[in-house]
Amino acid sequence: MTNKVKIAIDAMGGDKSPKKVIEGIKISLKSNLENFFYLYGDENLLKKEVSKNKLLAQHCEIINANNVILDHESPLAAAKRGKDTSMWKTIESLKEKKAHISLSAGNTGALLVISRLLLNTIEGINKPALAALWPNKNDMSIVLDLGANIECDEKNLTDFACMGSALFKSLFQIRKPKIALLNVGLEEIKGNNILKKTSTILKNNSEKNFEFCGYIEGNHIMDGNTDVIVTDGFTGNIALKTAEGTANFITENLKISLSNVSKLLSYMSLKKFKKKLDPRKYNGAIFLGLESPVVKSHGGTDSIGFAHSIDVCNKIVRADLIQKIKSNLITVDA
Amino acid sequence: MTNKVKIAIDAMGGDKSPKKVIEGIKISLKSNLENFFYLYGDENLLKKEVSKNKLLAQHCEIINANNVILDHESPLAAAKRGKDTSMWKTIESLKEKKAHISLSAGNTGALLVISRLLLNTIEGINKPALAALWPNKNDMSIVLDLGANIECDEKNLTDFACMGSALFKSLFQIRKPKIALLNVGLEEIKGNNILKKTSTILKNNSEKNFEFCGYIEGNHIMDGNTDVIVTDGFTGNIALKTAEGTANFITENLKISLSNVSKLLSYMSLKKFKKKLDPRKYNGAIFLGLESPVVKSHGGTDSIGFAHSIDVCNKIVRADLIQKIKSNLITVDA
Secondary structure (H helix, E strand, O other): OOOOEEEEEEOOOOOOOOHHHHHHHHHHHHHOOOEEEEEEEOHHHHHHHHOOOHHHHHHEEEEEOOEOOOOOOOHHHHHHOHHHEHHHHHHHHHHOOOOOEEEEOOOHHHHHHHHHHHOOEOOOOOOOEEEEEEEOOOOEEEEEOOOOOOOOOHHHHHHHHHHHHHHHHHHHOOOOOEEEEEOOOOOOOOOOHHHHHHHHHHHHOOOOOOEEEEEEOHHHHHHOOOOEEEOOHHHHHHHHHHHHHHHHHHHHHHHHHOOHHHHHHOHHHHHHHHHHOOHHHHOOEEEEOEOOOEEEOOOOOOHHHHHHHHHHHHHHHHOOHHHHHHHHOOOOOO | OOOOEEEEEEOOOOOOOOHHHHHHHHHHHHHOOOEEEEEEEOHHHHHHHHOOOHHHHHHEEEEEOOEOOOOOOOHHHHHHOHHHEHHHHHHHHHHOOOOOEEEEOOOHHHHHHHHHHHOOEOOOOOOOEEEEEEEOOOOEEEEEOOOOOOOOOHHHHHHHHHHHHHHHHHHHOOOOOEEEEEOOOOOOOOOOHHHHHHHHHHHHOOOOOOEEEEEEOHHHHHHOOOOEEEOOHHHHHHHHHHHHHHHHHHHHHHHHHOOHHHHHHOHHHHHHHHHHOOHHHHOOEEEEOEOOOEEEOOOOOOHHHHHHHHHHHHHHHHOOHHHHHHHHOOOOOO
16 A cells, blocks of 8 residues: 555545445546545445445445534534544544545535644644635636635735645646735735735745735636635635626526527537536635645535545645645744 | 706716717617716817717707826826816716716726715715626626725624615615625624624614625625625625626637537527626616715726616616615614
């Protein structure tokens, strides 16, 4: 098992689990045999599924967990009764250094709280952040924080910039990612004092591990000129969900407007369109700043989306993300 | 001129002005003869255009202004040299009670600064807000603030709720608009203290002039279940621009993906789609909280979009928006 990337998986989290989890692992094994999976969940159920496929059985170890954290459970309630759940045990395996990274499609709030309870933060970081892939005209960028921290100061935003740049390097092999701060205008006088202070810090520390490009407005997130977009968790969450809502609204309206005939005729080209913007390609939010990375798959994704998240896990471990974050950090005077 | 709605227009602001302004007025006169327009700008140019059309000449008075505020001028620089500009004179006509309302497609920042310089706020309001129409599944809702105020407290957000509800009533003849606060979750514990305090105030004052529906997340803005969505100017600006960016990104990708054949075939249905989501229908942001309403047309809109803004001006004056705001206000203990 040397050189294997060891991934702890909450096999019960998200819709249609563990089926989609098992199918996702099977898909990932087709192109990549270097991962080993610890599956946490209902032992009998998982054994039955895994034993059907020899390759799968060779690459998985099953560990029983009697309970599952539900999607609508409050994070604190989930954490309180959590110890014998698949999610808790998955994160615990990181604490015990059994696995390099963990992956769950379960309740996001509970995952953040349990991860913070069980894992230490990287030295120098006091607020871990949730980062995700965001499609753009060229390929994709990383946006963080997406909701882990409602209020952030200049030290937190600077940490997010350093962590986001380390993540971008890990996923895309770019030496100096382009970083920008989300703001309501491009001029230096725009925004609140925290943004202005962060801008000064990043400007003074640019050119080492990243290139600081100043401010970016919401309508330019998808232009493809910026690799990492940094914001506080409140703004990032509103931006992400507003973008999701807008995308859904437009595609719904498009479906209604297309008559049946043209629907059929444009089927092929719409398929091309959908393929490019397939949300499964962007599946996988990464909780950054803890001693081990915790990856969150979208609860509603399917096995293909789950396989994409496994790929993200593999890249993060192979690139030694945690080490990259440590060497990226900037000291901010309190 | 009794019973006329008197609209002061900055005839030089925005792209392709004064041509689109004149054409916009002509379009509005086809369905509505009860408006009278004061046009501020280059007298010779405007006289030449207006004199071509008898109906137009009857409904317009031209007042010369030698200068124009440019689109990329900083608001403060614009305000400093502003006195002989079409925008300044337009707003000044409100101060002099010559017009009921003003309309400009020029530089937004300059318009906000000049309006605040020349006009008093409504008694009890210390931060005016920028509100706009936002399309949703049923029709449209109002979102505010969209960028006039970067930092807001619970009194400001409460004022925005009262002003937004008065505006919605004025435009759509709804007795009790449904109001929600933009937040990162629906539970009472979500968000910062200012949101929690505002939520309590609105809950205690609900059922009089509006129905308070609690929190709303970014992905539900367009669901059509809420009439007025309240947020601070920073978050509102990020949400609006992210939605614009997402909509552009999707429609651009759609155009690229459609082959020429299917482009032709789906032309008719895409036309229907575009008609429903025509941004010109949502043209016109309203600066609320001053003694007179100031309407901002999108700089890049055409004459049809400008005519929609004129329609918004007419409705606001007819419905006596300022009086509605005054009687809607809630006293917030400091």
